[in-house]
Amino acid sequence: MVERIVVIGADAAGMSAASQALRTAAGRGRELEIVAVDRGRWTSYSACGIPYWVAGDVDGPDALIARTAEEHRANGIDVRLGTVAESVDLAAGTVEVAGIDDDRRERLGFDQLVLAIGAVPVRPDLPGIEARGIFGVQTLDDGAAVIDYLGIRKPRTAVVVGAGYIGLEMAEALVRRGMHVTVVEQEPEPMTTLDPDLGKSVRMAMIGMGIDVRTETGVEAFEAGGDGHVRRLVTESGEVDADVVVLGIGVRPASELASAAGLPLGAGGGIRVDDRLRVRGTENVWAAGDCVETFDRVRGAYVHVPLGTHANKQGRVLGTNLGGGDATFPGIVGTAVSKICDLEIARTGLREVDADAAGLEYVAVTIESTTRSGYYPGAEPLTVKVLAERPGGRLLGAQIVGKEDAAKRIDVLAMALWNEMTVMDVAMTDLSYAPPFSPVWDPVQIAARKAADKLT
Amino acid sequence: MVERIVVIGADAAGMSAASQALRTAAGRGRELEIVAVDRGRWTSYSACGIPYWVAGDVDGPDALIARTAEEHRANGIDVRLGTVAESVDLAAGTVEVAGIDDDRRERLGFDQLVLAIGAVPVRPDLPGIEARGIFGVQTLDDGAAVIDYLGIRKPRTAVVVGAGYIGLEMAEALVRRGMHVTVVEQEPEPMTTLDPDLGKSVRMAMIGMGIDVRTETGVEAFEAGGDGHVRRLVTESGEVDADVVVLGIGVRPASELASAAGLPLGAGGGIRVDDRLRVRGTENVWAAGDCVETFDRVRGAYVHVPLGTHANKQGRVLGTNLGGGDATFPGIVGTAVSKICDLEIARTGLREVDADAAGLEYVAVTIESTTRSGYYPGAEPLTVKVLAERPGGRLLGAQIVGKEDAAKRIDVLAMALWNEMTVMDVAMTDLSYAPPFSPVWDPVQIAARKAADKLT
Incomplete structure (x- = not known):
């Protein structure tokens, strides 16, 4: 019997899982039929490369794609891009999918389901947040949207909200594109994944490259012009001009689909999985990557750490298990x-x-x-x-x-x-x-x- | 009671041990009197830096000295350079020392003895090996001798015998000084600390910098001119001009002194120590650095691995124990x-x-x-x-x-x-x-x- 697998999400975790499942199953003489759906335009890409694409160091999006949809198809995976998974019926073993730009609609049956639905940038619930030109940067489509906006609008001022990894990488990219960049951060020092004494060095490096660093500063509102495009931020310490805004205040697991299907979520919103990456309480649902919670070996607790390196490893572990092998993801230490x-x-x-x-x-x-x-x-x-x-x-x-x-x-x-x-x-x-x-x-x-x- | 310690060898292992012993003892309210003797001119230096000194990248010898004799003296260590330890009488608790350039002669009494007597370059027992201009490179004095020779003789051709770390670093240094350099190696590929498949990449890098690489080639003799200075090598595959020769075929523990005193040596000639770096079978003799054998955790056996990084760590462990503390050197893995x-x-x-x-x-x-x-x-x-x-x-x-x-x-x-x-x-x-x-x-x-x- 051919087992039918639906993979939702065609980036690192999902496509690593699909590829590894095929490889593992083939080694065991088993046959799998895999459909992978994704709302975006690309598969298996490096989202971490987006800031370098924006900066002009990398020819995106092609250089950032590790394996194209065509390559995955040639490998036997039925990849369907521009396709949203709208709901999952676990009892029936079906996923409702719909075309994002057309009227396609289909109910896909599965024996095994893989959720690799990623994370979405946190958008603060503030006045004006719906203005045009306020971007989160998580998917390659997000990156393309920013680059299109920069090309069309030619902004002179940019504000990055949040001084974490993505915020700072994007701030540097925008400086290198010639913009005047302000970074607004609530905490006393940037890069709060470090202790503040080391964060101070990061602040000096930012100032050194001409970034206007405003720490201990909360954002109160975004203001748009008559055309609906963002023009400035209102912060606790005054207004800041912003022809474009990048949100770098973190991402949250995109787990609504899982939640609606009745799957268990952890405190941080990540799907709860065991160390073989099966969703807890299920027999045939698996999850990996930015949408799951992960065991932190140092804290001895589950945390949400959305990084490409974990997504790739988890995808591989998941795929090995899906294909009939046995692998475990041993957790992280927060590197x-x-x-x-x-x-x-x-x-x-x-x-x-x-x-x-x-x-x-x-x-x-x-x-x-x-x-x-x-x-x-x-x-x-x-x-x-x-x-x-x-x-x-x-x-x-x-x-x-x-x-x-x-x-x-x-x-x-x-x-x-x-x-x-x-x-x-x-x-x-x-x-x-x-x-x-x-x-x-x-x-x-x-x-x-x-x-x-x-x-x- | 003040304990009297004699340290033989004033480079990394010996002086780390002496300094750490003082520090540890001071923390315990104990007083130590330490005499350190060395035949050379310098203390606590980086022998690993010699090739870069020869190449002209580093202003030697000063830049290579981590702590001078004066600094050690200011720290309370009685450092006596240009002083050879000729023999040790364990029963009497004395060391016979003599000035290298003068008639000084003294019998130093000790309560505890530290042997940090290092290693000496292997000199192959071949015709002509006594010619002038054939150098091993192990101590800073060796480095100074090479540099003096290059300055005075202005050699145009150089041969390095042995394609290990020191041989290759010296070969590069001599190329950078404008010489035509040949490296002669018995094995099929250079850098035999690697498997030959990776050694091949090293060969390509050597060729790329203009080095004449002669592998699977044994040296048969050195030929000197009428002035006693080396002029060429005779190898299995012909003669090679050599205005200067560097020996890079390894070093052996300089353990004659220990051996003559009846201390135990391992198969590779290194002094046998326990994991606190006390010489086996003794109560008050300690040893560290290039003169000892070290436990290889992967092989589960004792080996001789003369590297500065081990010498420093061992010196520190030894000094902690000597000063009344408790530390162990846990071995190496061969990095x-x-x-x-x-x-x-x-x-x-x-x-x-x-x-x-x-x-x-x-x-x-x-x-x-x-x-x-x-x-x-x-x-x-x-x-x-x-x-x-x-x-x-x-x-x-x-x-x-x-x-x-x-x-x-x-x-x-x-x-x-x-x-x-x-x-x-x-x-x-x-x-x-x-x-x-x-x-x-x-x-x-x-x-x-x-x-x-x-x-x-």
Whole structure:
């Protein structure tokens, strides 16, 4: 019997799942029939690349597409773009789909259902939010819409609301397109995924590239001109001109479809799945990517962390299971990296505020070092901060900011977190050293060592 | 009672030990009197920086010195340079020392003895090896001798014997000083710390910078001119002009002093120590750095791995114990990194030949990827090879070659080895991702994933 699978969402999680399901099933002599629907125009793309497309560094959208719909079709997946899944009937095993630009309407039957329905940018419920020219940036279609708008309207001023990863990457892209850019952020420092002491470096980098940084500033309203296009923001600290606005205040799981079908959602709105990525309480419904909640190994709790790297891994795990194999997604530790101008920024695990909230006793150590041996040409400064539990020394979290070759070192600390290592252990592990790559004590080990010293 | 400590060897291991012993003892209200002797002219330097000093990238020797003798003296350590330790009498608790350029002679009494006597370059027992202008490069004095020779003799041709890390770094330095450089190596490919398939990339990089690479070529003799200075090499495949020769065929522990004192040596000639770095079978003799053998956690055996990063860590552990604290050196996994021209080279754990020798069943997987997302400007190619044990998937070793930002990724795999992770686990860990730093699957995870696939 051929098993019929419907995949809703044709980006990283959904199409990784579909491809891996076919591969796994083929290895077991099983046959699958897979239909994948998506409201957008593209499949399997890098949404993370949108800011570089906007900046003009990347020829989008083609360069951002890892695998086209045609390639997926050639691989045997019935991909239907411009197609919205309107509702799911779990009892009947059907999905109602409709064409987004036409009258197509169909009821697709499934034996197994995959929800890879992603996340949507949070749009604050403020006066004027419906003005034209206020964009969230989550899908490639969102990116195309921004680029069209910039091309047609040629804005001179831009405001980014929210100074997180996407907000700052978009702010830099807009500066590079010649706009005067203001970033408005409610918190005292940008990049609140870092502790504020490191966030300060991010602020300096933003100012250095000419961005008008307004922190501790709430947005009160958006104002449109007579043509319905946004013209300015009203904030707690005055008005700011804005020919275009980018919203960077986060995304929420696009889980309405799942919710309406009666599937379980976690506190953050993500679909609740087990570690094989089956939706809890179901036999034949699976979910992965930005729409699910994920186990945080450090917090010991489920969280919503919508990142492409997790979506790809989860898609692969899901697909393996769907195809008759057995794989588990072991969770995350909260690793992330970004680059603002020439400042690299990375983090993993808990911030001080997280450790405080968890009631943990800890030491926090911040050190300054260099990316290469101090005497080696091109050595750049970097700052590493680590948190270690008191008294045992278990690593709790780490943050890095610095110039070229600083940030990727976070992976060492992510591996340490993953393996529940102490800072004493981290300080003594066998990391690579040569003058072009590191001081003789790698900066992450200097930080671990100082934390260990502080514990004794 | 003030405890009297003699440290033999005033580079990384010895002076880290001395400094840390003082720090630790001070925290415990104990007083130490430390004498450190060294035959050389400098303390606490980066021998790894010598090739960059020779190349002219670094102003040596000052820039390579982390802490001068004066600084150590100000810290309370009685540093005596140009001083050779000639013999140790363990029963009497004394060391015979002599001035290297004068008639000084003294018997130093000790309560605790620290041996940080380093390693010496292997000099092959071949005709003509005593010619002038044939240099090993291990100490800063060695580096100074090479630089003096280059300055005075202005050689036009150079031969490097041995294509390991130091050999290749020196070969590049000599090319950059305008010499015609030949590298002679017995094995089929350079950089035998890699498997030959990756060694081939190193050969191409060497050729690309104009080095004459002669592999599978043994050296038979060195020929000197009438002035006693080397003029050419006789090799199995003909003669090679050589106005200067650098030996890069490895170093051996400088353990004669220890051996003569009756201290235990391992198979590789390294002093045998426990994990607190006390010499086995003794109460008050300690050793660290290039003169000791070290536990390899992957092989489960003691090996001689003379690297500055281990010497520093061991010195610190030793000093903590010496000062009354308690620390252990947990061993190594065989991580190393180097750079030849613009090619980065890294390795950790076992090569295929090591795994074969250990009688292990394994899969080996080599993948090509990029240092950044493929579409992101500046993405460079890199190759990652991983070995995983069959059938369980335990990571056994890894190698990376590639352009800028390739090699430091080895640290992730070193951490995985350290924690005895499987390739399945490595593929799913939470590493940082953003387009300027990595493809969405980090290259090390692509390699781990493919190895996992091959196992199933």
